[in-house]
Amino acid sequence: MKENSQERLLRLLSLFADEEKGEWSVDEASVHLGISASQTYRYFRTLASAGYISAYTTGRYVLGPAIIELDRKLRIGDPMIHAARSIMREMLSTAPSASIAILCRYFRGQVMCVHEEFETYQHHEISYERGQPRPLYQGAASKVILANLPLRQARAYFNHAPDKFNQFDLGANWTEVKRSLRELRSQPAIITAGELGTSASGISAPIYDDKRVLGSVSLVLPITVATEEVTSSLMPVVAAAGQEMTSKMQHLAQLQQ
Amino acid sequence: MKENSQERLLRLLSLFADEEKGEWSVDEASVHLGISASQTYRYFRTLASAGYISAYTTGRYVLGPAIIELDRKLRIGDPMIHAARSIMREMLSTAPSASIAILCRYFRGQVMCVHEEFETYQHHEISYERGQPRPLYQGAASKVILANLPLRQARAYFNHAPDKFNQFDLGANWTEVKRSLRELRSQPAIITAGELGTSASGISAPIYDDKRVLGSVSLVLPITVATEEVTSSLMPVVAAAGQEMTSKMQHLAQLQQ
DNA sequence: AACAATTTTTTCGTATTGTGATAATTTTGC
DNA sequence: GCAAAATTATCACAATACGAAAAAATTGTT
Incomplete structure (x- = not known):
């Protein structure tokens, strides 16, 4: 399981597909993925500024509007x-x-x-x-x-x-x-x-x-x-x-x- | 516009949100993003094996089932x-x-x-x-x-x-x-x-x-x-x-x- | 308003690895 | 079967992703 940085990013995004957990804090994701906190912050920022996740209140992140946009394209195309x-x-x-x-x-x-x-x-x-x-x-x-x-x-x-x-x-x-x-x-x-x-x-x-x-x-x-x-x-x-x-x-x- | 590799990966994924273009070949994406073909192949492989895109026929990629999965979670959560x-x-x-x-x-x-x-x-x-x-x-x-x-x-x-x-x-x-x-x-x-x-x-x-x-x-x-x-x-x-x-x-x- | 506690961003040096160019290989269309 | 396209592998090097720790900003509480 050699994993590169892009795969790690997608693995983080996939956390949000988890059946029983819909929101993640940086700390939770950090321990769950085995990545340092600082790097997890960088991942969160990357995903958030692209709209894939979104902080609905400080520290709690949920999936973002970009997902809805992609889903519509998939449904249509x-x-x-x-x-x-x-x-x-x-x-x-x-x-x-x-x-x-x-x-x-x-x-x-x-x-x-x-x-x-x-x-x-x-x-x-x-x-x-x-x-x-x-x-x-x-x-x-x-x-x-x-x-x-x-x-x-x-x-x-x-x-x-x-x-x-x-x-x-x-x-x-x-x-x-x-x-x-x-x-x-x-x-x-x-x-x-x-x-x-x-x-x-x-x-x-x-x-x-x-x-x-x-x-x-x-x-x-x-x-x-x-x-x-x-x-x-x-x-x-x-x-x-x-x-x-x-x-x-x-x-x-x-x-x- | 300094961009790291994760941002590039997400920018590639966002291509599929484009209003008039729902499917991309590696070459098209490569020239559109200004990334070398070999690296674009690597990105495609990463996205595809995580289920975010999917080749519905050789060389033509569309959005994949992972999008649907995430959209459901968003709808619910x-x-x-x-x-x-x-x-x-x-x-x-x-x-x-x-x-x-x-x-x-x-x-x-x-x-x-x-x-x-x-x-x-x-x-x-x-x-x-x-x-x-x-x-x-x-x-x-x-x-x-x-x-x-x-x-x-x-x-x-x-x-x-x-x-x-x-x-x-x-x-x-x-x-x-x-x-x-x-x-x-x-x-x-x-x-x-x-x-x-x-x-x-x-x-x-x-x-x-x-x-x-x-x-x-x-x-x-x-x-x-x-x-x-x-x-x-x-x-x-x-x-x-x-x-x-x-x-x-x-x-x-x-x-x- | 001031304080403590989180959350987030920066800094920094180093080792990791992402990268383009090219070649090798596999798959596909005819 | 062969030619063309798509995909993967090789390689050498520079770019940058990484963790640790400190600084800054934001938030909640008194």
Whole structure:
């Protein structure tokens, strides 16, 4: 873990992504990163004057407006999200009302929702909230990615949390897990119910970029309407969306101007 | 403009906030930043492996998932947004339906919407889109910040775009501008109509942090319902919201644990 | 208003490493 | 398969990032 000064700066910024801690003082960050106080002050100043963090009161720093600005650009300009929009809307139009469509991405050994589409805005129990990393073993949108990962990687993740894999019905040992992953891969789309919260059911298909899996597209239905009939009729719809995304992503790679 | 390596890295990342260019190749960034190609490659690699940018196809880089992750944390954890939520909702409840409430922040000599609240989701002509910097001279949410800036700063901005100041009725020369800013400051909230797009009208009040202006809260109404009566009756509501925000921000500064 | 306690900035010498130029390597498009 | 582009590796040197400690500025309290 040889680290240069830019990587340290980004690591400091990443502190602010921490799930349970949203604000940092210089001292806290200093001890957490193992950097001297004076240097940490220099980092804070650099990030603050560029707008990435901001002192909402003396000594307490939180994320700054530059993040919002970049997020807007990503929302507007990201090629994958752009390609997904129409596909997700079409998929959504065939689903029961109160369903939502989500686009997830494999990121840092986890799965993160990067875009959602819904017919009408309404509060739903958030299963995959945009921007919140989720583990690979829980929920359809995650499992379909896990199942399409190279076996070596899947195994590494299994070794890291075997109990969780068992808890979410992926198997108690590697042989079982390997078998259930193969089983999941053999289906056009995979279905789970109540794995994230208790009120939602998911139907997911993988998205590829040439060889390796990039992410997944999913429909999330209220579990009350997710009967066997409904989900099995939607399975080919979601599977088609995944394939369409895959071909669009490969198309994109050609069109570079 | 002495710049260290971390500042250069952030300047590279900020390229991706550019309004008309969402993707960069190493060469383009290299010439744009005036950095050697080899070093630009190193910067790209650093940003990419931390997830801040991502190559969606060989040689073309766009913003990466880490941005989404940080934006979520900001949405959830930002103290100013947190304080504003209930105030904005209450303000919204007294406004005509199809109105929205926005929270803006003074940032880099511009004004940026950092949060919006609405009763029901619906497509409206976006006047202040979240994350898009807007000039100080255009629209109520901007003008109220401009009017409460130190005169020296206001004058600097005026000198930078005097024609724009005139176009948006702030005056043709500094004496006139100074007078109209004083006039704006004297009102509890300020009202504009049709300055951003033609279909919206804005009512805005400033938010202070101790001495200097931090941002503004605003109601944005469909121009069709924004009659003289309606807006003048809402003016005190918005003004009160601004004052409440100001006192909440000052309260926050005390509560540091 | 004066004081103590933080927070932030400077100074400074040294070792670290960031840097550009060039070459080597890998990946990609045809 | 080959040509072209993209990416990484090598290297030598100057630039600067770094920690420690002191100075300055800001803040909270009496």
